[in-house]
Amino acid sequence: MLEELAQAEAAVADCLDAPTWALPEHDLVAALDAAHRLEQRLAAVKLALVRELDGRGTATAQGASSTAVWLRDRLRLGVGAARRLVELAATLDAAPTGVRDALAGGAVDVEQVRVIAGTVETVHTAAGAEAADKAIGVLVDWAAQFDATLLRRLGTRILDHVAPEVADAAAKAAMEAEARRACRDRHVTLSELRDGRLRLSGILDGEAAGLLRAAIDPLTAPSGPDDPRSPGQRRHDALADLCRLALRTGELPEHGGEAAQVVVTTSFDPLALRLGAGTLDTGLHLTPETVRRLACDATILPAVLGSAGQTLDVGRQRRLFTGPLRRALVLRDRGCAFPGCDRPPRWCDAHHIRHWADGGTTSLDNAVLLCGHHHRHVHTSDWAVRLGRDGHPEFVPPAWLDPEQIPRRNHYHLRT
Incomplete structure (x- = not known):
């Protein structure tokens, strides 16, 4: 496989140097179609590799908390894109052979595969294997004419074409399946920009969407006829108001051993x-x-911090990192310090570099912030933790992972 992929990569590299300006229009169109088919076939290969790596547990063996996190570092993907890649690999692996063949043949793209697989699953549940096989053929034919969004809409009435005798009953089943998909796909992503702001994106299921609208709509009205804010700015301010209101209730659960606070x-x-x-x-x-x-x-x-009386080293008197000492640790590490992890401070524990049971002190020089997964991993693996010359934590991998054991650091948290 490696040899074949190397040859394919070389062929693609040759295409990049080809003078596209010299091609007649019909050849340009044909080349575009060929490039798109090749892209889908490569996607099928990539998904098969992701599925195999996920099944072998390669990610966790190398210290990552999940295959998605490992892919994010390995392929430099956004974590949302990495999660979708793992999910789609599992979907394709469980899909009927006809669906996999359609992607491998370049007849459909990955988003259409997601729609076809879900629709065929619903048909199989409602009308059996024979109707599901018919549905694959119909949906693949439709995929040649319609994108994934239109294909999903058409798929809601697929039984009218392949099993009309059960179409009405299946419409209800399709609605329930759609509700399950909405539950599965729900997510909210917070992406930190370079200047410290956050990009908020996600998909809410119907219930959460209703709750958000009910809570946010009263706060989004213009403050007066001369309110200069755009609708998007008013929604932003309304969301900030909701967070302030929630913090003022005092009813939020604790995070990292302290009450929710800024x-x-x-x-x-x-x-x-x-x-x-x-x-x-x-x-x-x-x-x-x-x-x-x-x-x-x-x-x-x-x-x-830094004023008189602020004790940052409590020695052996206290085992837990709390109060000013924990806040100093958060300010230094910004989140889980394990290489490649992006878990925020409130998800993390304070770990004694030299264990408390071995005489280690509860001090900033003997502490590192770790999320629950990596806290357990450091305790049960051969990774070593230490502070570098600049006072920031670094991790020495085990020899089986890196024979040279070059120290690694977390580069996802900003240093100030």
Whole structure:
């Protein structure tokens, strides 16, 4: 396989250097069709490889919390794209042979495969294997004319074509299957931008969509006839208001051993003089005006570090990392420090580099922030943890994974 893929890669590289300007229009169109078919066939190969790696547990053996996280690092994908790749590989593996053959032959694309597989599963449940086989042929033919969105709509009435005697009963089953898919596909993704802002995206199921609209709509109305905000800006501000309201209730569960809170780090004297900027525990910098506004809110916890009496080393007197010591650890590590992990601080435990039971102290110099998965992994594997010369944690992989045992660091959390 490696040899064949190398030859294919070389052929594609040759195509990149081809003078497309010299081709007549009908050849350009034919080349586009051929490139699209090749893309789908390569997708089939890629999905088969992902499915095999997932089945072997390669990701967890190499220290990743899941195959999706491992793919994100290996292929430099967004974590959402990596998860979809793993899910689609499983879907294709369980799909009928005809669906896999259609993708391998370049007749359908990966999104159409997702639709066809789900529709055929519904038909099989409602009308049996014979009707499901007929549905594959019909749906593949339709896929030559319609994209995945239209194919999904047409698929809701597929039984009218392949098993009309059970179509009405199956319409109800299809609705229930759609509800299950909505439940499975629900997600919200928070993607951190370079300047510390977040891009919010996701898919809500019907119930959550109704709850969000009921909660957010009263807060999105213009503040007056001269409100300069766009509808999108008003929705943004309404979501922020919802979060403030939730924090003020005091009913949110604890995270990382502390009550839900926003931690702002600054110096006291510049803050008093209205000159000091601040930093959230996520690494985002705030203007002096914003810091002072947050400090005035009794439900927001201002964290002023470095002042007299702030003890960051409690030695052997205390085993747990709490209060100022934990906040200092969060400010240093920003989240799980294991290489490749993007889990935020509130999902993490404080790990003693030299174990407490072995005489290790509860201090910033003997601590590293780890999510639950990597905390367990470090305790049960041959990975070694230490602080580098700059005071930030680094991880030495076991020899079987890297014979040179070159230290690795987490590059997903911003350093400030």
